[in-house]
Amino acid sequence: MNSKTKLLTFITVILAVSSLTVSTVVAKAKLTNQSKLFINGIGTVKVGMTVTQAAKAAGTKLVGDPPNNNCYYVKPQNEPKNLSFMVTQGRISRVDIRQNTQITTLKGAKIGDTEAQIKSLYPGQIEVTPHKYVQEGHYLTFIPKDRTDRNYRVVFETDGKLVTQLRAGKLPEVEYVEGCS
Structure with missing residues (x-):
C-alpha cells in the first residue's frame, strides 16, 4: 500500500467515525418517553429557547395552533405523547406532562x-x-434551594392521593392553573 492509499484509507476511517459520532449525538438528543423532566426543561429542551431552537434540540418538529397572542402551546409532532410546551413571548416557558407514566423527574x-x-x-x-x-x-410545588434556580418550579397536581399531571418551568407561567387561558 503506497502512502497515498494509506492516507485515503485513514481519511475514510476518520470520516466514518465522525459520522457515527454525529449520528450517536443526534440520536441521544431526541426527545423521548425516557427523557428526564427537570426544573427548567426536559431532555435537551430548555426553558428560554425559541420554538425553533427547542425543535432542533428535541430532534422533532413542534406543532400547535398558530400563535394568536403572547401565550400558546406546541407539542412534539409524534412522540412523546401527552407532552406540551407553553410558549410566552416567543420562548419556551414551561413543560406540561399529562397521562404519561414513563417520563420522570431527575x-x-x-x-x-x-x-x-x-x-x-x-x-x-x-x-x-x-x-x-x-x-x-x-398542588405539590417543588421549591428549589439553589439561588440560581429560584425562578423555577416543578408542580405536581394530585387528586388528593396520586399525581395526575405535572409541569416544570419558570415563574410566573409554571404556576398558571389554566395554562394560557
Missing part, C-alpha cells in the same frame, strides 16, 4: 406517584396548596 417522580412519595423525594422542599378544581386535590 429524582424519579412521575404521574401515578403518591403525595407521600413526592414529599419523600424532595424533603422540606414541597409546598402543598389546595387544587383549584379538584375537591380533594393538591
